[in-house]
Every structure is written in C-alpha cells, then in structure tokens.
Amino acid sequence: MPTRRQSLQALLATAAAVTFPALANDTWPARPIRMIVPFPPGSSPDLIARIVTEKLAQVLGQPVVIENRPGAGGNIGTGLVAKAAPDGYTLLFTINGPLVTAPSLYRNLSYDPMKQLAPVTLVATSPNVLVVDARLPVHNLREFVALAKSKPGALNYGSVGNGSAAHLAMEQLKAMAGIDLEHVPYPGFPQITTAIVGGQIQAGFMVPAIAMPMVNAGKLRLLAVTTTGRTALLPAVPTVAESGYPGFEAISWQAILAPAGTPASIVDRLYRELVKIIGSEDVRERMRAQYFSPAGTAPASLRQMMALEKARWERVIRAAGVRPEN
Template identity: 40%
Template sequence: MTMLKTLVRAAAAAPLAALAFFAVPPASAQDWPTKPVHLIVPFSPGGVTDIAARVVGQKLSEMWGQQVVVENRPGAGGTIGVDAAVRSAPDGTTLLMATNGEITINPALYKNLTHDPQKDLVPIAMVTNTPLLWAANANAPYGSLVEFIAAAKAKPGDIAYSSPGAGTMNHLTAEWFAMITGTKLLHVPYKGGAPAAAAIAGGEVPVSVLAVSSALPHVKSGKVKVLGMTTQERTKLAPDWPSAREAGIADFDASIWVGLFAPKGTPAGIVAKVAKDLKAAIADPAVVARLNTAGAEAAGLDGEAFVARIRADTARYAQIIKAAGIEIN
C-alpha cells in the first residue's frame, strides 16, 4: 500500500503541460454562439453521460438562444467519441461530454490511442459526480463493509464481484478497494452496469461495485442491499447509506465524474463563457433535480481545481492498472 501511494504521489507531481487549459490564446466570446453547438457523447443514449449532456444541453440552449445538439458516438470504451471531438474544429461549435474513464483511465488502458485526451482537449468544468457503492445480494452473509472485508480476508480470491466490464471505473474501484484493504477478490466482468447489477440481484455473484442509479431499483425490490459507499462522504442521493470513512477506510474516494471539454485551440474567451454559463446551468434547481433523478450530483468544479482533479486521477488509476495487471486486448 505504501508503495502504491508513493507511486501515485510521484506521478501526480510530474508536470502536466499536456493539459491544454493553460495554452489557449485569449479571444472575445461576445457574439458566441452564432450557430448550433454540437455536444459529443462517447456512449449510447440513456447512460449517465448522455443524461447529463441532454439535461445541461437543454438549459444551455435556453441561455444561448442556439440549439445544443447531442451527438452519440459510442464504441471502443469511449475512444471513438473522444477522437471525433479531438478532430473537430476548435471554434466552440463542438464540445465533448466525457467521464473520468475516457480522460484519466483510457490513456493507461489502451496502448494504441490515436489521441491523447490530456494534450488534445481543453478541460472546461466537471458537470456531475456519480457516487459508487458496494452492493450485495440480499442473502449474502455480510451486511456492512467491515463484515465484507472480514469475509474476503478469510477466503482470499473466493468472493466474486461483478462489474460493467474490464477497465471500467467500477472495476478499478474494486481493485483499488482490494489493495488498500489487503483483500483479494475475483472479478467477473459483464457488458454494462445493468447486467452487473442484475447479476447480484439474481445471485450469480454475491457483490458488485455499482452506481447509485444501477443499485436503486434492486435495493427497492429487496433483492440487493448496500454495504457502503466508495466515497469518504455519504451521498445526498441516499443519505442513509454509510460512507467508506465510517467503515474505517481512509485514502479511498471513488466516483464517476462527467466533465465538459473542448478541442485544443478553442479560444479562451469561449472556454470562459461556457464555463460561466455551465456553472449557472447546473445551479438551476430544476436541472439539479433532473440530475439527481438520474443518480448524479451536480458538480461545478472548474479551472485549476478541475485540472488538479484530472492530474490526481490520472496518476492514481495508471498505478492501479499497473499494479492489478489490467489489460484490454
């Protein structure tokens, strides 16, 4: 554990000149936008990224007097959509809504990317944050994170957990959890969050790392119980669920965030205007309510703070991928 923390800190401290946020020339955005803005989502409709794009995009359309057109470009773990955004003209007419997976995980996971998301994109702001949690089948013999950890230590490698797929944020969160708790778990990848949740509801596997939105229907049905959050704080979406910190797990805070990005070279004036208007949009109570219904919390982290979060996440997940030997063929 000490070695992992040292590696992460060392990597996080390295210069990240790649983040183009600091290299964009100033420009006036007084008349922008003068035509529709295309918002690329690197996943199919219906997921947390798509919902964030449509909810926020609708509000920005009202504010700008121009249509925000959501374009779904799914495939290859989000790399196809990111590639399309990177290759777009840097004039503010194309933006990207992406998760920490595409921005901070994929560079360490995929060896043949045709782009570098941290060199080729300008980070504007974090839009939403979706908490993750450990959930278990209702008949599992443990009812809390403390009991789950004890069971996993008693039988190393015996307890299986489902995830939406290899290399996903849920997968890396489980591996990170295993590293810091000194446990060994068996990974069983599924094709998406819904099948992974259905697997524990049906008893195919005893536990899983799930997003709140994936867990809720099964919790309400009584087939799944929540062991605890993977975050240091309880979530406002379900305040009765205990945090990782309450289970005595420090230095562990994992969630799926969705951020807004622009192609490298987009004028700083436009980036600043989008950031300002986005902050106003996600402060709107109606927008917040719609995001909460989808299992996401409005974020609003921007500027240096967002860049710092990207830097820290990139270092952390690169080391987890290496330490866990995760590979995508």
C-alpha cells in the same frame, strides 16, 4: 524596398487577421453546436447531458445537438472531439474514464486528453455504491471482507469492463483489504444486477441510479459508498473509508470539454453559462434524482482534478496489472 501602397496593404492584411477571429468569436454561436457523448443513449452521461444541453441551447440561442458516439469505453467519441476543429461548434460531455484512466490503460490511445482537450467545467459528481446479493450473510463491509478472506477466490464480482471505474474501485478495495475476488466483466450495469440477483456473482460496485431500485426492492444489499465522507445523496450509508479503509475514494464524475485551441472567449462564455445552468434549482433537482451532486467548477480546477485523478488511478492500474483485455 516596398512601396507605400504595398506597406499599407500589408498593414491592412495584418489588421484583418487580428480582427476577423475576434469578430467571429463575438458572433459565436452562429449555428448549431454538436455535443459529443461517447456513450449510448440512456446511459448516465447521456441523461445528464440532455438535462444540461436543453438549458444551454436556450441561453445560447442555437440548438445544442447531442451526438452519441459510443465505443471502446468512451475513447472513440473522445478522440473525435480531440481532433475536431477548435471553433466552439464541437464539444464533449464525458465521464472520467476516457480522460484519466484511458491513458494508463491503452498503449496506443489516439488522443492525449491533457494536451488535446480544453476543460470547460465539471458538471456533476456521484458516488459508486458497493452492493451484494441480499442473500449473502453479510450486512456491512467488515463482514463482507471477513467472508471473502474465509473463501479466497470463491466470491465473484462484476464490472462494466476491464479498466472501468467499477473494476478499478474493486481492485483498489482488494489491495487495501487483502482479499481475493474473481472479476467477471459485463456489457452494462443492468446485466450485473441480473447476475447478482441470479446468483452468478455476489458483489459489485455500481452507480446508485441503477442499484437503488433493486436495493429498495430487497434484491440487493447496500454496504458502502465510495466518497471520502458521507454523501448527502445517501446520508445513512457508511463510506468504505470509515469502514476500515481510510483514503479510499472512487467517485464518478462528468464534465464538458472542448478541443484544445478553442478561443478563450468561447470557453469562458461556455463556463459562465454552464455554471448558471448547473446552479439553477430545477437542474439541481433533476441531477439529484439521478444520484448526482451538481458541481460547476472553473476550467483550471477541472484540469487540476484531471491531473490528480490520472496520477492516482495510474498507481492502482499498475499495482493490479490491469489491461483492457484482462
């Protein structure tokens, strides 16, 4: 039988175990926070992350330090966060690829985004745009599809790698339109732009921030956007869906997540502060300048979006037989 003293010590130990984490959460953050961006400096997620973290550091009273950890389509940096301590001092700023398409593409992915990451908020969304060489004799998507059908396999398109959003968007269009195009992977969108202007390839889905300067210069022709409805970012541009392919959608999005197990109080505070930041007019203007629409959703909404997008793109990947090495 334990003595009264032993029982009291046990009770105090239990109380401490409950109280100390709560106190730790109340004092969070007490030191700088790492924001892992699994893409290189100057990339679209890096640019948007810097807009957000600049404000987040101000409201939290601690530095939020961006750490670029590129590689394997974002999987390396994402895996680092999935395995990090769930203490609120390591966060992830990433795009949809490592969260919703990587599990279907990589047989030996080192992390499970649905189990090892805790959604915080959807930060922003952006359409992709279908562009072609301005010298090509097409002025809309219907004419492009007609040209492709008249020359099966003769037209080439570029993407930023096998399984990338640009690759999967074109595979989706190929399946819906019944056309045959040859895929040519490139290291980045600037190289795709150079290849189209140089005549090595004829088309590609691209992010607007890269494509629009060349569209405005008359080097590329913009045929369609990939949102389900017209976007306020490019209101005069028709969608792929309205151009004859209802249901077509291929947006890019960016989100912030934490390691699974991060205290709910920390996730909730991050969410509340980020929603206010994303809703501020100066941040919204800076995002729109990069052709992103500000978002700011609850963690549960982001988790639901991840699940739906994962299921949708898994169907495209399986139907097209896409593999990272193909």
